Structure formats: C-alpha cells, structure tokens
Amino acid sequence: MRCKECQHSLWKVTARQCPACDRAFKPSDYRFRPETVRFCCPHCSQGYIGRGADGFPDPRRFACAFCGKPIDADEMVLEPAEGIEDHQTEPDAIPWIEEHRPWSARWARTAWLALANPSRLIELTPRDLPARPAVVFMLGTQGLLAAGLVALVFALGVVLSLPGGATAFGALTGQGLLRLVLTLAGTMLFTGVWIAVIHATARRNGHEASLAQTVHAVCFTSTPHALWYLPVLGPFVGWIGTLVWVRSVVGALAATHTMPTKAAWRTAGEWPAACLLLTIVVWGASSAGLIGGHRSSEALWFVSDAQxxxxxxxxxxxxxxxxxxxxxxxxxxxxxxxxxxxxxxxxxxxxxxxxxxxxxxxxxxxxxxxxxxxxxxxxxxxxxxxxxxxxxxxxxxxxxxxxxxxxxxxxxxxxxxxxxxxxxxxxxxxxxxxxxxxxxxxxxxxxxxxxxxxxxxxxxxxxxxxxxxxxxxxxxxxxxxxx
Ligand SMILES: [Zn+2]
Ligand SMILES: [Zn+2]
Structure with missing residues (x-):
C-alpha cells in the first residue's frame, strides 16, 4: 500500500494522511490479495487478517474482539501479514496493467481473457482505474492488427506469388489503404457513440458505474472487431467480430454495472443493432439503384481494387x-x-x-x-x-x-x-x-x-x-x- 501521490509506503501509518506528502488516504482506496494484510485495531492493536472481498475483514465494521470498541476497516492500521512481502499483498489485476510483464504478454493475456471470460476480466479491473489504459489498449490493438493484416497479405501475395504480388487482394493499393483508414476511423466513431449510448442507458436504468468503467467494458473487449481490417473479406466477416465483441461487452457489463444478462444485452445491443440495420438499408438501397447512381457502394466498398x-x-x-x-x-x-x-x-x-x-x-x-x-x-x-x-x-x-x-x-x-x-x-x-x-x-x-x-x-x-x-x-x- 503506497501513497497514490508520492509512492511513500503507508504500512503501519496511524494517521489518515501520507507522512511524506500529507495526502489523505483510507484503506478502502486500495485492494489487497485476501489473507495477506493484517488490519490492526486503532485502540488496542489487536490484528485481524483480511479474508473477505479485496482482502478486507468481513464485515468491514465490527466490534473489536479484544477491547470491544466498534471499529471500521478504514480506521485500522494496516501491515503485511507475517511472512508476506509488500508486493505479495497486491491483488490479481487485469493483465494489461501488470507493468512488470512485457507488453506483448500483457496484451495477449488481456485479449484472451476478454474473449474467454469478460466478467472475470472486469472483476480484475480496479474500479478506480482511469479510462486511459483501456483506450490505449484498444487504439494499440486496432492499429497493430490493421497493420499486421496488411503485412500478412503482403507476405502471402509475395510468398504464394499470386498475380499482383504484393498488391494481391488490393490491400496495398491506394484504394485499399484508404479503405483501411476509413474503417479505422469508422471503428473509433462507432466506439465513441457506443460508450455514450451504453453509459446513458445504464444511468437511465439506475445502474451505478463510472464512465471509466463503461470505457473498460467496451475497450478492453474490442479485439475481435479487428476482423474488419481483413483485406477483401473484412466487410463480410467484420460483423462476426463485432458480434463477438458485443457478447464480451455484455459479459463485462453484467459484472461492472451489476446488470442482469438480459438487460446487458439490451443495453449493449442497441447501437450495434442500429448500425447493422442502417448498413442493410444503405446496402439494399444502393444495390437497388435508389441512391448513389450506378457507382453504387459495391464499387466503392466491396471491390478490392476499384480503380x-x-x-x-x-x-x-x-x-x-x-x-x-x-x-x-x-x-x-x-x-x-x-x-x-x-x-x-x-x-x-x-x-x-x-x-x-x-x-x-x-x-x-x-x-x-x-x-x-x-x-x-x-x-x-x-x-x-x-x-x-x-x-x-x-x-x-x-x-x-x-x-x-x-x-x-x-x-x-x-x-x-x-x-x-x-x-x-x-x-x-x-x-x-x-x-x-x-x-x-x-x-x-x-x-x-x-x-x-x-x-x-x-x-x-x-x-x-x-x-x-x-x-x-x-x-x-x-x-x-x-x-
Ligand atoms: Zn504521499
Ligand atoms: Zn481493539
């Protein structure tokens, strides 16, 4: 447990402020691995090992077994339990913020956990984590995968010596790159609106969660959406990626916003469903020649090499x-x-x-x-x-x-x-x-x-x-x- 301002150790500190920089703190600002921290009575120093949620005593308010005075966990003096090192008190965290690991491992474990068990992913995300790490995770993931897929088809075109070589599949043509940039921009716009819609809907229905928690739920789970960047196939398989993403967001919302799964589907599904519907309408109308003249959307979007x-x-x-x-x-x-x-x-x-x-x-x-x-x-x-x-x-x-x-x-x-x-x-x-x-x-x-x-x-x-x-x-x- 370190001061969030100056990193000074706060173990055994009786006052409720940091001895080095005077910043106020309380133990409930922190989470611990269960059974690693001893909570001591401020009156008689009787110690209690935190075995409950976030490594706190359960319940957090109780009468001291030794001196009988009512005490609250936030009044207590904390120290690592016997034989426990400082770093061992840290709770399991979402892999993305475990900064002692190489970023590739943090990225892969986070992406996998989001897919396999989104509610666990969110449980591991500290409630006070700012939105920024999740946004960085998503921007990095989408950018890297977009570039990686282009590099992959480049290599495929060369290695298999397909007609067109490096420009096979149209990924490395001006049109292909433009489409990629537009898809990336579209993803960001889609995500921004989605976060706003989820947050507004959750608030309206009385679910308490910070905006940062909504950002966590959406951004940490965004990896499958990168299917959109696949050259040629992207516009067709992209929706599958988005659907998997929605499923993960539902799992995450159920955990962060303590929502029943059905409500989570409604909250998370509104905006993607609206976008899907709009796409179908626009696609249908342009194929039927109602809009866009003869240069229909197929020519602009669904052909790998329009020019x-x-x-x-x-x-x-x-x-x-x-x-x-x-x-x-x-x-x-x-x-x-x-x-x-x-x-x-x-x-x-x-x-x-x-x-x-x-x-x-x-x-x-x-x-x-x-x-x-x-x-x-x-x-x-x-x-x-x-x-x-x-x-x-x-x-x-x-x-x-x-x-x-x-x-x-x-x-x-x-x-x-x-x-x-x-x-x-x-x-x-x-x-x-x-x-x-x-x-x-x-x-x-x-x-x-x-x-x-x-x-x-x-x-x-x-x-x-x-x-x-x-x-x-x-x-x-x-x-x-x-x-
Ligand atoms: Zn301090
Ligand atoms: Zn006591």
Missing part, C-alpha cells in the same frame, strides 16, 4: 512490351494470357463478359477457346479496327496504343481511359486515365471535353492523330462483329 486502370499499368507499361513490337489491338495481349478477359470489366459497371463481342465471339466464349482459335479471333477483330481512329474500346476501357511506339517518352499522354461501355452503362460519372508515365488521373465526366482538347494538342505536338471522345467510342461499332 482498375492502374491494374493495366504493368502489362502495358512494364517491360513486357517493346517499342518495336507494340500491338495495334489490345486483344493481342489475351492470346498469351498477359491480360485476362475479366480485366476489361471495370468494377461496378454493368458490362459483362457475355456482353462484349469481338469478331462475333463473346469474351465469355473466348475464355473457353483453344490458343490457336484465340489467335484467329483476335486477328480477325484486329482487322476490323477502324483505320481512321487511333483509339479503340474493349469492354470498359479505351486504349491508345500508338503512344507506346513513340521513341521519346512524353508524360501526360493517355494510354488507357476507363470510361464504361456506353452501350451497357449510363454515361456520366468519373473517368480514370492511365498516362504513359504510369500516373493515373481521375476526372468528372464534365471535365472530359477540355481535357481531351488539351490531350489532342499534346498529341499533335508529338505528331500523333487526334482522339475522339473516349466515352462516345462504342465497342460494338468499332471492333465488334456488327460494326
């Missing part, structure tokens, strides 16, 4: 294409599998493999063809290209391949424009452009005409013919069978 022009960077701008052997038709890259038919569909667009035809064959059928037959189909489609325009469409992308044959690399020249197939999609929305130097520019559809003028001026300067508006370029009119 697919950047995916075409490697096959087109990497070392695979030599200046002297630039294909005239992008379909040529499908013969040896450098590009897959699926790569010509932009995530979120309504274009399908069955909806794209080259030389009378849909891309869906094309996937099934033998290599020799593929070659014939691609050659036939290449022969149908209009000789008057330097650009052609395949799926949701318009390709300007003459740029790749230039002797001098000119930054700013367009190579690929993601502009969804106007035959199958409404027009409008964002247009993404991949430049010859690998950079990507996104613009609103209304910014396209001036950007196109600028591009054509640039092309003229390097001796290339002018481009038509990529959005007006229709697949079925240029390279298709009926064109």
């Amino acid at each position: 697919s022009v950047s995916r075409l960077e490697k096959p087109l701008l990497g070392s695979a294409i030599h200046r002297d052997r630039v294909p005239t038709y992008i379909g040529e890259l499908m013969i040896d599998g450098r590009l897959k038919p699926g790569q010509f569909l932009a995530p979120g667009s309504h274009t399908t493999l069955a909806g794209i035809e080259i030389a009378g064959i849909t891309l869906e059928q094309f996937e099934q063809l033998a290599p020799a037959r593929r070659l014939a189909v691609v050659q036939q489609a290449a022969g149908q290209l209009s000789p008057n325009t330097p650009s052609h469409r395949l799926g949701d992308f318009v390709f300007v391949l003459d740029v790749l044959a230039l002797e001098v690399e000119t930054p700013g020249l367009w190579v690929v424009i993601e502009a969804w197939d106007p035959g199958l999609n409404e027009t409008g929305g964002l247009v993404h452009v991949l430049h010859a130097d690998g950079s990507v520019r996104s613009m609103q559809g209304s910014a396209m005409p001036p950007a196109l003028d600028e591009q054509n001026t640039l092309r003229l300067r390097v001796g290339l013919p002018t481009l038509p508006d990529p959005r007006s370029l229709r697949h079925d009119l240029v390279a298709g069978g009926e064109g």
Whole structure:
C-alpha cells in the first residue's frame, strides 16, 4: 500500500494522511490479495487478517474482539501479514496493467481473457482505474492488427506469388489503404457513440458505474472487431467480430454495472443493432439503384481494387512490351494470357463478359477457346479496327496504343481511359486515365471535353492523330462483329 501521490509506503501509518506528502488516504482506496494484510485495531492493536472481498475483514465494521470498541476497516492500521512481502499483498489485476510483464504478454493475456471470460476480466479491473489504459489498449490493438493484416497479405501475395504480388487482394493499393483508414476511423466513431449510448442507458436504468468503467467494458473487449481490417473479406466477416465483441461487452457489463444478462444485452445491443440495420438499408438501397447512381457502394466498398486502370499499368507499361513490337489491338495481349478477359470489366459497371463481342465471339466464349482459335479471333477483330481512329474500346476501357511506339517518352499522354461501355452503362460519372508515365488521373465526366482538347494538342505536338471522345467510342461499332 503506497501513497497514490508520492509512492511513500503507508504500512503501519496511524494517521489518515501520507507522512511524506500529507495526502489523505483510507484503506478502502486500495485492494489487497485476501489473507495477506493484517488490519490492526486503532485502540488496542489487536490484528485481524483480511479474508473477505479485496482482502478486507468481513464485515468491514465490527466490534473489536479484544477491547470491544466498534471499529471500521478504514480506521485500522494496516501491515503485511507475517511472512508476506509488500508486493505479495497486491491483488490479481487485469493483465494489461501488470507493468512488470512485457507488453506483448500483457496484451495477449488481456485479449484472451476478454474473449474467454469478460466478467472475470472486469472483476480484475480496479474500479478506480482511469479510462486511459483501456483506450490505449484498444487504439494499440486496432492499429497493430490493421497493420499486421496488411503485412500478412503482403507476405502471402509475395510468398504464394499470386498475380499482383504484393498488391494481391488490393490491400496495398491506394484504394485499399484508404479503405483501411476509413474503417479505422469508422471503428473509433462507432466506439465513441457506443460508450455514450451504453453509459446513458445504464444511468437511465439506475445502474451505478463510472464512465471509466463503461470505457473498460467496451475497450478492453474490442479485439475481435479487428476482423474488419481483413483485406477483401473484412466487410463480410467484420460483423462476426463485432458480434463477438458485443457478447464480451455484455459479459463485462453484467459484472461492472451489476446488470442482469438480459438487460446487458439490451443495453449493449442497441447501437450495434442500429448500425447493422442502417448498413442493410444503405446496402439494399444502393444495390437497388435508389441512391448513389450506378457507382453504387459495391464499387466503392466491396471491390478490392476499384480503380482498375492502374491494374493495366504493368502489362502495358512494364517491360513486357517493346517499342518495336507494340500491338495495334489490345486483344493481342489475351492470346498469351498477359491480360485476362475479366480485366476489361471495370468494377461496378454493368458490362459483362457475355456482353462484349469481338469478331462475333463473346469474351465469355473466348475464355473457353483453344490458343490457336484465340489467335484467329483476335486477328480477325484486329482487322476490323477502324483505320481512321487511333483509339479503340474493349469492354470498359479505351486504349491508345500508338503512344507506346513513340521513341521519346512524353508524360501526360493517355494510354488507357476507363470510361464504361456506353452501350451497357449510363454515361456520366468519373473517368480514370492511365498516362504513359504510369500516373493515373481521375476526372468528372464534365471535365472530359477540355481535357481531351488539351490531350489532342499534346498529341499533335508529338505528331500523333487526334482522339475522339473516349466515352462516345462504342465497342460494338468499332471492333465488334456488327460494326
Ligand atoms: Zn504521499
Ligand atoms: Zn481493539
């Protein structure tokens, strides 16, 4: 038992203030391991070993067995029982605050206890522990797990040499990282509101507990929520993590706020249930096309790599294409599998493999063809290209391949424009452009005409013919069978 101000030992102190700094104290500010502390009568020094809750005598007020005077535990003089060292009087505590252990062990034991036995976790949490350690635990856990999962898929992508390597699963792309940051921010917002809702509900129903105790119950149990940060799967399995979290919070509330389990479910469940309902409504409405136009939430949230022009960077701008052997038709890259038919569909667009035809064959059928037959189909489609325009469409992308044959690399020249197939999609929305130097520019559809003028001026300067508006370029009119 040490002064909370100056750490001076308070054993055997008769006064109710610290001898070193004068700070007032009472024994009930402290908790002890049962049967380690002797409580001595202030009148006759008769000792009683604390065997009850928090290591106190049970009951805390009683008549002294020796001198008969009524005494209260807070008036008594305390000392470690015989043969007990100072540190042995400390009660079991939540592992997170056992500072003599390495943080990794404290973290793992706390996370496990929160999952396995949340009510025990809360019993071990001192009632006067500030909110801060719990908040630090949660921020550290969520941040570390988010970074760890990204590192894991990075390693998986490299070790299994998946297509895309380190960027497999889209976790390490700009979109993937943005989604991760937004998910982290969403978690913090969700948690803040949840704590406020639980606390207000508990208060209204007459359960006494400090705000710090509500924070303990919510933050120490938050680990399973990190499932949200799993690349690709996160939005689908995240709710499972949240549900496990809610279950742990219920267990913790039942202990801290002395609530019946049913009331704890109601108190802890309100806000997550409201969020789940809202998600379902928003998701349903956006899939039904009621909000957000054709760039629905799927395109923004549920696709691992929404900006697919950047995916075409490697096959087109990497070392695979030599200046002297630039294909005239992008379909040529499908013969040896450098590009897959699926790569010509932009995530979120309504274009399908069955909806794209080259030389009378849909891309869906094309996937099934033998290599020799593929070659014939691609050659036939290449022969149908209009000789008057330097650009052609395949799926949701318009390709300007003459740029790749230039002797001098000119930054700013367009190579690929993601502009969804106007035959199958409404027009409008964002247009993404991949430049010859690998950079990507996104613009609103209304910014396209001036950007196109600028591009054509640039092309003229390097001796290339002018481009038509990529959005007006229709697949079925240029390279298709009926064109
Ligand atoms: Zn002191
Ligand atoms: Zn006495």
